[in-house]
Amino acid sequence: METPEYRIRATDHIPDMVQLIERLQKKTFTYESEGSIYYRIAKFPEYGKLSKIDLTGIQAGARVDNDRYEKESARDFALWKAPKPGEHFWETEIGKGRPGWHIECSAMAMKYLGETLDIHTGGIDLAFPHHENEIAQSEGATGKPFVRYWLHAEHLLVEGEKMSKSLGNFFTMRDLYGKGYKPSALRYALASVPYRRQLNFTFDGLKQATSSVERIRNFADRLRQGKFPAGLKSGMKQRAAKALNDFDAGLADDLNTAVALAATFDFVREANIAMDTGSFGQEDVAAAQEFLAAFDQIFAVVKDNDAEKLMELGFGAAQEQASDAWVESRLAERQAARRRRDFAKSDEIRKELADRGIIIEDSKDGSVRWKRK
RNA sequence: GGCGCGGUACCCAAGUGGUAAGGGAGAGGUCUGCAAAACCUUUACGCGUGGGUUCGAUUCCCACCCGCGCCUCCA
Numbered sequence: 001m002e003t004p005e006y007r008i009r010a011t012d013h014i015p016d017m018v019q020l021i022e023r024l025q026k027k028t029f030t031y032e033s034e035g036s037i038y039y040r041i042a043k044f045p046e047y048g049k050l051s052k053i054d055l056t057g058i059q060a061g062a063r064v065d066n067d068r069y070e071k072e073s074a075r076d077f078a079l080w081k082a083p084k085p086g087e088h089f090w091e092t093e094i095g096k097g098r099p100g101w102h103i104e105c106s107a108m109a110m111k112y113l114g115e116t117l118d119i120h121t122g123g124i125d126l127a128f129p130h131h132e133n134e135i136a137q138s139e140g141a142t143g144k145p146f147v148r149y150w151l152h153a154e155h156l157l158v159e160g161e162k163m164s165k166s167l168g169n170f171f172t173m174r175d176l177y178g179k180g181y182k183p184s185a186l187r188y189a190l191a192s193v194p195y196r197r198q199l200n201f202t203f204d205g206l207k208q209a210t211s212s213v214e215r216i217r218n219f220a221d222r223l224r225q226g227k228f229p230a231g232l233k234s235g236m237k238q239r240a241a242k243a244l245n246d247f248d249a250g251l252a253d254d255l256n257t258a259v260a261l262a263a264t265f266d267f268v269r270e271a272n273i274a275m276d277t278g279s280f281g282q283e284d285v286a287a288a289q290e291f292l293a294a295f296d297q298i299f300a301v302v303k304d305n306d307a308e309k310l311m312e313l314g315f316g317a318a319q320e321q322a323s324d325a326w327v328e329s330r331l332a333e334r335q336a337a338r339r340r341r342d343f344a345k346s347d348e349i350r351k352e353l354a355d356r357g358i359i360i361e362d363s364k365d366g367s368v369r370w371k372r373k
Numbered sequence: 374g375g376c377g378c379g380g381u382a383c384c385c386a387a388g389u390g391g392u393a394a395g396g397g398a399g400a401g402g403u404c405u406g407c408a409a410a411a412c413c414u415u416u417a418c419g420c421g422u423g424g425g426u427u428c429g430a431u432u433c434c435c436a437c438c439c440g441c442g443c444c445u446c447c448a
Binding site for chain 2: 051052053101123124125126127128129130154155157160161162189192193194196197198199200202204205207208209210211212215218219221222250256258259261262263264265266269272273275276277338341343346347350359360361362363364369
């Protein structure tokens with residue numbers, strides 16, 4: 001996730017909203033009623049094209065009995081609301097009041113991104129009426145398509161139930177990290193299910209994500225620390241190219257992350273086999289790492305910044321990290337013990353390291369890889 | 374009630390009119406002093422249920438069941 005270029009507030013953009021409403025007024029998309037300004041949906045025949053809603057059954061005034069305002073049609077929505085007693089309001093060219101819900105999005109999006117956006121995302125619950133109204137406002141004012149592609153994300157479930165305040169089944173990142181789950185595992189768990197699927201968030205799923213991330217990280221470590229023969233004709237470069245191609249194809253198909261991950265794991269397995277059989281050459285390392293870099297640009301789990309992220313949120317500071325130098329010295333001692341076949345001592349040191357969160361892996365060539373849990 | 378999304382192995386999940394990707398977990402095995410990692414084998418004659426179309430359906434059509442969202446306010 002990259003930091004956005006702009007972080008903006010609706011309250012800093014009241015003039016932009018007012019200007020947009022004025023544009024709509026000039027084109028007679030609006031009418032006033034009791035100090036509020038409404039959007040006249042009858043003037044925008046394409047209304048409903050996004051959510052495929054059919055307005056023919058909706059009658060004017062059908063559901064407006066307890067509506068305080070007079071509207072021409074039940075579906076018309078407020079662009080600008082007359083002030084209510086005791087409520088904050090702005091003094092503007094179009095009168096006193098405050099903006100309607102939808103206008104801020106149209107005004108701000110077009111200000112920073114232009115009159116036609118490439119991609120507009122949001123939760124599926126916003127498709128109607130919010131996004132539908134954004135379209136009506138924006139296209140009414142500009143006469144141009146507002147958005148090329150809409151991406152609507154499904155809602156998630158928690159342990160098979162819908163997430164709700166009354167059920168109390170929602171978690172903050174802080175909750176999850178407090179339970180020992182890593183930021184990378186959470187990112188993976190959320191990203192591994194395609195966005196249009198209803199993701200069922202479970203702790204079991206988080207554990208599975210943790211294991212999957214470890215599998216990929218183990219591969220990255222092996223790539224970084226392993227010794228491979230030079231001058232081999234392995235074909236791994238072509239394999240990496242195919243993996244990258246499949247990975248991209250998956251994402252290009254409506255962000256099918258499941259397919260992209262399958263391509264990734266296929267490659268990891270093939271490369272591991274090549275390593276096990278000695279047919280993975282030194283020249284292949286770069287190609288494999290390039291693939292992982294491309295993968296990580298999307299999933300951001302290989303590069304381990306978990307400790308850093310946790311620190312930012314106030315976790316982990318209390319726990320003293322074992323220093324690299326200390327780990328190396330303990331490993332040297334263990335290797336010495338192993339050479340004299342003193343396995344009791346060797347295992348004792350391994351246990352000592354494990355207690356400090358250091359996992360070690362012996363390899364055939366006598367070298368030892370280690371990582372922090 | 375209307376509109377929409379979904380129901381695939383123990384769990385997560387891809388997918389197609391022609392016989393079920395990938396990950397996790399379990400079991401067995403290879404490697405190892407032992408581990409770990411990695412690799413191999415194994416776990417859906419089956420893809421919510423019942424009909425239909427077809428040479429053939431998980432994939433198309435119809436009906437039904439279940440889960441979720443929107444259809445009112447607020448954002």
